[in-house]
Amino acid sequence: MITVQQTSRPTGFPTVDHFAFVEAPVPDPAPGTALVENTHWSVDPYHREMMDGDFALNAPLEGRTLGRVVESRDPALRTGDLVFHRQGWRTHALVTLGTHGTRRIEAPEGVPLSAYLSILGGTGLTAYVALTRTLQLRPGEDLFVSAAAGGVGTAVGRIARLLGAGRIVGSAGSAEKVAYLTGQLGFDAAFDYHDGTVRELLAKAAPDGIDAYVDNVGGGHLEGAIASLRDHGRIAWVGAIGQYNTAEPPAAPRNLFEVVEKSLRLEGVLVRNHLEVQGEFEEFLVPHLRSGRVAPDVTAVEGFERIVDAFLGMLRGENLGKMLVTAERAGAS
């Protein structure tokens, strides 16, 4: 088997030189475990955060993954079963059901497997929790989401529409992504954040203001949203991708006191504190996936050997929807 390991800590943007592909013997399953050959890997912004200290050096990395059982010593798992687990960044893994969220997946007809690492996985759950728990979005309310063409962002747009949101505005890093948001995802407006300050661009895209904001970026995006929020507006702060690749402290937001002046609410969201919502979320979303009203937005890079490139590409914004890696022949389905 092959594992990917981090070999040194980056300052600023990581490169391929911070990683190594390391061969190891395929392990034999002990009683109660099964050997899985991985087919789909998720690469995530939080991996960049973990590179600063939480990932041990010269040890296999972790991440959300799907794989098929190839040998089992657990009566509850048979050869060919599909398993979700967190021992990603490697070709094979020994899994134990029930530990670290390891579970067997039986995808209903019409639900592609890639959904379990994108809109139906932790990415989609983050969006659902931010909208229904943190923001408690009500029908007709106007919403802004940053990194809107990414995994969480596209899920926010699609789920907010299902929840009856009013005007949905998104920001993204290219004209192609902006066109995808308004053309394919039904956003009412979108802008490329390179075209000016978010404060100005958002004021133009949402001239009457917004009620709620899902923040994936932090910094100037947060400042712009605070400026556009109406009185009693809410912010679900999900991530700060604008800050992960720099050691500099953020210069924005400079208008934090508007939180007081407009009686805003700003609350952090960590999906791992809401895993109990997964069942409710699947009940809500699966019918829409089966009917085709909602589809997973995914960029699938083929070939495990390209996992580091896919991860770095995601940090650079090369993904539309959730960035995934698939084994050759597994495809994005």
Ligand SMILES: NC(=O)c1ccc[n+]([C@@H]2O[C@H](COP(=O)([O-])OP(=O)(O)OC[C@H]3O[C@@H](n4cnc5c(N)ncnc54)[C@H](OP(=O)(O)O)[C@@H]3O)[C@@H](O)[C@H]2O)c1
């Ligand atoms: N709190 C939680 O539990 C939780 C769970 C999942 C994810 N998150 C957070 O949610 C955010 C999105 O995660 P994701 O997995 O869906 O990733 P993603 O949005 O699919 O991928 C990252 C995107 O960030 C954008 N980006 C990169 N550098 C940027 C910058 N300097 N300014 C603005 N945008 C930048 C890029 O798109 P552009 O081309 O648009 O720049 C890139 O495609 C991240 O902040 C992540 O940490 C949090």
